[in-house]
Amino acid sequence: MAATNIHPQAIVDPKAELAEGVSVGPFSIIGPNVRIDAGTEVGPHVVIDGHTSIGKNNKIFQFASLGAQPQDKKYAGEPTKLIIGDNNTIREFTTFNTGTVTGIGETRLGNDNWIMAYVHLAHDCVVGNHTIFANNASLAGHVTIGDWVILGGYSLVHQFCILGDYCMTAFAAGVHKDVPPYVMAAGYRAEPKGLNTEGMRRRGMSPEQIERVQHVYKVLYRQGLAYNEAKAQIIELAQSQEEVQVFADFFAQSTRGVIR
The missing domain is CATH 2.160.10.10 (Hexapeptide repeat proteins)
Structure with missing residues (x-):
């Protein structure tokens, strides 16, 4: 030494x-x-x-x-x-x-x-x-930031927010609520803009695992479900799908509400 x-x-x-x-x-x-x-x-x-x-x-x-x-x-x-x-x-x-x-x-x-x-x-x-x-x-x-998170330049995160593992913010994003795992957030009042699929590939996730995360995204954002209903479905999926467990862990911590 x-x-x-x-x-x-x-x-x-x-x-x-x-x-x-x-x-x-x-x-x-x-x-x-x-x-x-x-x-x-x-x-x-x-x-x-x-x-x-x-x-x-x-x-x-x-x-x-x-x-x-x-x-x-x-x-x-x-x-x-x-x-x-x-x-x-x-x-x-x-x-x-x-x-x-x-x-x-x-x-x-x-x-x-x-x-x-x-x-x-x-x-x-x-x-x-x-x-x-x-x-x-x-x-x-x-603020709590998970693993493998990427914050774009000039991103601002409001107090008490949680950003889940593998999520990503765009340039100048204004994060006022919690951002779920894997989700990409953009805008002055940040909104979900798809999934960080490239980040998932780089971390070695298989196409099947990525497809299951994409299904979770659809449940949360594309099926017109109320938040609590979508949350319940995702927590149930997490019991049998390891890559979805990170969402269940995130929901257990989230207090400010989730960007939608």
């Missing part, structure tokens, strides 16, 4: 915990309650503050701000957290805030995510694994 490499013009608090192989570029500032695991690269002019834990082999580009206080007027200095997993790419001018005691107390980013410039993760957001957030995508507080 390579030695820790801290540029002489970086400011790292003596209480911060940096594992072997961490590098910190010039003019970056690392606060006292920060932990960074092996192999993570922190570029120049990065600020990492708060009770922030960063995993292995992340690449953090210049001018990122990680672990700052949440933008919540009720916040009163509580020791809430930001937790970042492994193998993430975090590009320029990104802002990730810590959680709040009125939420889950922490903001979380999973593993293998590709976060482009100017992305904002607000307090108490939970982001899964293998996501792509294009430039200027922003999450309000308490």
Whole structure:
């Protein structure tokens, strides 16, 4: 393992915990309650503050701000957290805030995510694994993002929304309700615009599995059913179709209603 490499013009608090192989570029500032695991690269002019834990082999580009206080007027200095997993790419001018005691107390980013410039993760957001957030995508507080989700550039997600696994938003989508798994959403008040079939193929789903998901889409959006009726049918299908179970799990969490 390579030695820790801290540029002489970086400011790292003596209480911060940096594992072997961490590098910190010039003019970056690392606060006292920060932990960074092996192999993570922190570029120049990065600020990492708060009770922030960063995993292995992340690449953090210049001018990122990680672990700052949440933008919540009720916040009163509580020791809430930001937790970042492994193998993430975090590009320029990104802002990730810590959680709040009125939420889950922490903001979380999973593993293998590709976060482009100017992305904002607000307090108490939970982001899964293998996501792509294009430039200027922003999450309000308490948002939950599943695995393999793609957010188009300038997408905005309202607080407390849930975006299911494999879903995708178009450029400048305004997400005001929950987005089911696999669904593509577009528009200022986002509406369903088909399925992310290419994403399903890339993840190795068979034509038969994709066809079953397409049937679920028709039940939810094309058969004129009331939401609760469509939901009940899909939950029943999930009992025998593994690829549909992700919809049942999504419905169990959804609280804001689903885009339709």
